[in-house]
Amino acid sequence: MPKPPTSETVDLLVVGGGTAGLVGAHTAATLGARTMLVEQDRTGGDCLWTGCVPSKAVLAAATAAADARAAGRLGVDTGKVTVDFARVRAHVAEAIATIQPQDSPEALTAAGVRVVLGRAALTGPDTALVDGRPVRFRAALLATGAAPLVPPIEGIDTVDALTSETLWDLEELPRRLVVLGGGPIGCELGQAFARLGSEVTVVDGLDRVLGPEDADAAALVAAALRRDGVQLRLGAEGTRVEPGLLHLDGGSSVPFDRLLVAVGRRPRTSDLGLAAAGVELDEHGAVAVDGSLRTSNPRVWAAGDVTGTPFFTHLSGMHGSIAAGNAVLGLRRTVDPVVPRVTYTSPEVASVGVSPAEARERGLTVRRVEHATVDRAVAEGGTDGFTSLVVDGRRLVGGVVVGPRAGETLGELTLAIRKGLTTSDLAGTTHAYPTYNDALVDAAVEDLRARLADPLISGALRAAVWVRGRLRGTQRSER
Ligand SMILES: Cc1cc2nc3c(=O)[nH]c(=O)nc-3n(C[C@H](O)[C@H](O)[C@H](O)COP(=O)(O)OP(=O)(O)OC[C@H]3O[C@@H](n4cnc5c(N)ncnc54)[C@H](O)[C@@H]3O)c2cc1C
Numbered sequence: 060m061p062k063p064p065t066s067e068t069v070d071l072l073v074v075g076g077g078t079a080g081l082v083g084a085h086t087a088a089t090l091g092a093r094t095m096l097v098e099q100d101r102t103g104g105d106c107l108w109t110g111c112v113p114s115k116a117v118l119a120a121a122t123a124a125a126d127a128r129a130a131g132r133l134g135v136d137t138g139k140v141t142v143d144f145a146r147v148r149a150h151v152a153e154a155i156a157t158i159q160p161q162d163s164p165e166a167l168t169a170a171g172v173r174v175v176l177g178r179a180a181l182t183g184p185d186t187a188l189v190d191g192r193p194v195r196f197r198a199a200l201l202a203t204g205a206a207p208l209v210p211p212i213e214g215i216d217t218v219d220a221l222t223s224e225t226l227w228d229l230e231e232l233p234r235r236l237v238v239l240g241g242g243p244i245g246c247e248l249g250q251a252f253a254r255l256g257s258e259v260t261v262v263d264g265l266d267r268v269l270g271p272e273d274a275d276a277a278a279l280v281a282a283a284l285r286r287d288g289v290q291l292r293l294g295a296e297g298t299r300v301e302p303g304l305l306h307l308d309g310g311s312s313v314p315f316d317r318l319l320v321a322v323g324r325r326p327r328t329s330d331l332g333l334a335a336a337g338v339e340l341d342e343h344g345a346v347a348v349d350g351s352l353r354t355s356n357p358r359v360w361a362a363g364d365v366t367g368t369p370f371f372t373h374l375s376g377m378h379g380s381i382a383a384g385n386a387v388l389g390l391r392r393t394v395d396p397v398v399p400r401v402t403y404t405s406p407e408v409a410s411v412g413v414s415p416a417e418a419r420e421r422g423l424t425v426r427r428v429e430h431a432t433v434d435r436a437v438a439e440g441g442t443d444g445f446t447s448l449v450v451d452g453r454r455l456v457g458g459v460v461v462g463p464r465a466g467e468t469l470g471e472l473t474l475a476i477r478k479g480l481t482t483s484d485l486a487g488t489t490h491a492y493p494t495y496n497d498a499l500v501d502a503a504v505e506d507l508r509a510r511l512a513d514p515l516i517s518g519a520l521r522a523a524v525w526v527r528g529r530l531r532g533t534q535r536s537e538r
């Protein structure tokens with residue numbers, strides 16, 4: 060009888076080779092742990108292959124087309140703008156290929172990680188089956204990500220609906236693209252395909268796009284989408300699909316050549332052996348974790364989209380690093396609550412911390428500067444936007460930036476909030492002129508001026524100026 064394979068023991072078993080798993084495995088290996096990473100498909104995960112990288116690459120092509128069409132307003136005539144979708148696809152593929160080596164099995168191996176290409180499932184509290192072979196682990200990190208949600212709408216399986224996973228296989232630009240869902244994916248990709256030449260309709264059950272975002276920011280994005288030719292069908296749910304037609308509640312319908320479903324994502328937890336390992340799910344079907352990213356099994360941690368956290372690569376990476384450090388060193392580090400987010404529409408929407416709406420409920424101060432008063436925005440003709448700061452006393456606790464490159468401005472604000480900086484810190488920092496970040500400074504200055512206008516402070520200041528004037532007068536008359 061053949062002997063059953065003996066099990067190998069590792070310090071950290073990482074299941075999943077997306078951002079959370081990659082960062083987790085690198086962290087553990089750097090700390091000297093015997094680390095095994097198992098990936099069932101391609102290392103790099105959603106972000107590299109079907110998420111951030113291809114979407115931002117296609118947005119770059121779309122922005123180039125839109126800028127070329129709009130160049131006349133700057134006195135530059137380009138003639139008719141045409142889009143060669145095959146070359147757009149080549150650009151997307153090249154971006155992925157350029158970044159891929161950083162996330163590759165070779166890079167992991169060079170960092171000291173043992174990479175197994177295959178499936179992993181837990182079989183007990185400290186055991187797993189990895190590509191059919193038993194493995195014993197001192198700790199495990201679940202980083203299996205999330206998959207696009209396809210809602211159970213009647214007939215949806217009859218039309219070969221696209222998702223963010225399959226969209227990238229399109230060889231031709233669809234003439235009519237209907238996007239179900241007006242969240243970040245629906246808005247970013249809806250705008251991109253419209254700018255590339257598709258007739259796009261975005262359908263959302265809510266009465267606005269980008270549901271959880273600042274209402275004024277969402278309104279600016281909706282207006283920009285409409286200017287790009289996107290039809291918005293808001294407050295309308297998809298109820299039934301038949302080939303070429305999406306029926307909406309209320310009785311109307313929208314024709315399409317291709318349907319893109321972008322109504323959210325669901326954590327990948329099936330066939331992972333969670334019950335055998337005593338790992339519990341939360342009420343939303345995500346792996347339940349405590350503040351240190353530990354699951355209900357004290358040997359098992361989880362990171363990234365599988366925890367149902369806001370689905371962002373930067374957060375997945377932070378999760379991976381913290382969870383792996385905790386698992387290997389027995390620490391209880393927690394994830395910083397200041398998490399920035401950017402939707403890369405044109406204009407971009409960048410937010411962090413307390414929102415203006417929450418600020419109003421809590422009686423905090425909101426300082427807002429319209430980009431129509433920001434010199435760089437005026438010079439570039441990019442004045443559709445604003446910067447709002449949320450201030451608690453003098454401390455910065457949140458902000459929203461809408462406009463070109465808003466995501467770049469957000470870094471400074473995120474650091475300021477994380478470090479508990481004040482509007483005086485921001486206003487007292489010399490900023491290069493002219494940048495969109497001038498709006499941050501202007502909003503901070505507005506806050507300082509408003510505080511100086513307080514009768515007590517302005518009275519004290521007037522008194523100080525008067526005393527200084529008297530002293531000067533006395534000194535002069537003594538000379
Ligand atoms: C279109 C789109 C655009 C996006 N744009 C942005 C953006 O601009 N900025 C941003 O921050 N975020 C963006 N995101 C979100 C971002 O892609 C995800 O939050 C991030 O990639 C999640 O990383 P992860 O490691 O948690 O999961 P994933 O990247 O999904 O990795 C999980 C990995 O686990 C593997 N796996 C699953 N089960 C097993 C198993 N049993 N055994 C072995 N391997 C397994 C999977 O094959 C996968 O490779 C975007 C997403 C989409 C869809």
Ligand SMILES: NC(=O)c1ccc[n+]([C@@H]2O[C@H](COP(=O)([O-])OP(=O)(O)OC[C@H]3O[C@@H](n4cnc5c(N)ncnc54)[C@H](O)[C@@H]3O)[C@@H](O)[C@H]2O)c1
Pocket residue numbers: 210239240241242243244245247262263264265269270295296297321322323324369370371400401402403
């Ligand atoms: N720039 C970024 O960071 C970025 C970009 C893309 C995606 N992502 C991440 O990926 C996740 C998934 O994005 P998403 O846009 O698919 O999901 P989402 O959950 O953010 O938005 C889905 C939208 O679909 C609508 N919807 C749901 N069911 C519907 C129905 N039957 N009919 C009509 N509308 C319906 C919802 O009202 C919602 O507005 C996001 O949560 C985000 O964190 C991030």
